[in-house]
Amino acid sequence: MVDKSGRGRVMAVYHLKGGVGKTAAAVNLAYISAASGYRTLLCDLDPQSSATYYLRVEPRLKHARKVLLKGGANVSGNIKGTDYDGLDLLPADWSHRHLTTSLDRVSKSRKRLRSILGPFRREYDLIVLDSPATATLLAENIFVASDLVLVPVVPSTLAARAYANVRAFIRRKGYDEGKVWAFFSMVEARKKMHRATMAAMKEQFPGWLGTAIPYAADVESMGSARAPLPAFLPVAAATGRYRALWDELAAVLGPGSTPGSQSA
Ligand SMILES: Nc1ncnc2c1ncn2[C@@H]1O[C@H](COP(=O)(O)OP(=O)(O)O)[C@@H](O)[C@H]1O
Ligand SMILES: [Mg+2]
Numbered sequence: 582m583v584d585k586s587g588r589g590r591v592m593a594v595y596h597l598k599g600g601v602g603k604t605a606a607a608v609n610l611a612y613i614s615a616a617s618g619y620r621t622l623l624c625d626l627d628p629q630s631s632a633t634y635y636l637r638v639e640p641r642l643k644h645a646r647k648v649l650l651k652g653g654a655n656v657s658g659n660i661k662g663t664d665y666d667g668l669d670l671l672p673a674d675w676s677h678r679h680l681t682t683s684l685d686r687v688s689k690s691r692k693r694l695r696s697i698l699g700p701f702r703r704e705y706d707l708i709v710l711d712s713p714a715t716a717t718l719l720a721e722n723i724f725v726a727s728d729l730v731l732v733p734v735v736p737s738t739l740a741a742r743a744y745a746n747v748r749a750f751i752r753r754k755g756y757d758e759g760k761v762w763a764f765f766s767m768v769e770a771r772k773k774m775h776r777a778t779m780a781a782m783k784e785q786f787p788g789w790l791g792t793a794i795p796y797a798a799d800v801e802s803m804g805s806a807r808a809p810l811p812a813f814l815p816v817a818a819a820t821g822r823y824r825a826l827w828d829e830l831a832a833v834l835g836p837g838s839t840p841g842s843q844s845a
Contacts, residue, residue, distance in 0.1 A: 621668050694723065733794070790830070
């Protein structure tokens with residue numbers, strides 16, 4: 582899971598739309614990564630702090646405003662352990678709401694997040710970014726910082742249009758479309774419309790992962806369990822899908838690499 586210089590990978594879960602399963606995927610994939618032996622850091626970049634809530638971590642940060650602007654010790658001092666071996670969390674905070682304007686005011690840089698995360702790519706094999714639904718300078722920072730941008734797509738007509746907007750945004754800004762990977766999320770296989778939309782979208786756009794995540798009450802129950810799905814329902818069907826999705830992503834992120842290879 583490391584690059585040529587032995588540094589960990591960064592994967593963002595991103596979409597312009599909310600409510601498509603970004604946080605569910607970020608939390609479950611980060612958990613599976615850690616359980617597979619990769620030292621994993623989940624960064625909750627969404628002021629709604631759902632990922633932080635799922636992992637039962639207090640969302641308040643010390644020196645909140647400065648954390649993502651200054652980086653370094655301000656970030657590391659706020660990384661929290663979770664109940665799960667190998668999984669750490671950078672919690673959300675209200676200040677993230679101001680991150681975009683702050684980034685804009687301070688540096689106007691699209692590389693700021695990448696440089697802030699740089700040192701942590703020596704400590705972690707994988708950094709997962711849970712993004713808010715945004716198409717701002719923060720989104721651009723997320724694209725620049727990431728080796729892989731994972732986009733959950735709900736196969737409804739409106740969601741298909743939103744995904745077309747994501748691809749157009751990435752192209753217009755000149756980012757590498759090759760690092761964008763999409764998967765179908767909240768799929769209701771019995772719905773003819775879902776099946777037809779999936780087939781049409783696969784023709785229209787490249788970069789689909791083979792695994793789809795079904796619409797499942799078990800995934801919703803993460804909210805009451807306040808835990809990653811594989812931690813409390815290890816053999817549920819939806820858990821199996823997240824594991825299959827992880828296997829595909831691990832192959833893209835680090836062909837041939839093994840857990841712990843960074844420290845070996
Ligand atoms: N596969 C799924 N099946 C059923 N409900 C889901 C699924 N994925 C997410 N949800 C639910 O939908 C809502 C939005 O999911 P979330 O992951 O928070 O989306 P986002 O981060 O894109 O806003 C949450 O209540 C979550 O529990
Ligand atoms: Mg979310």
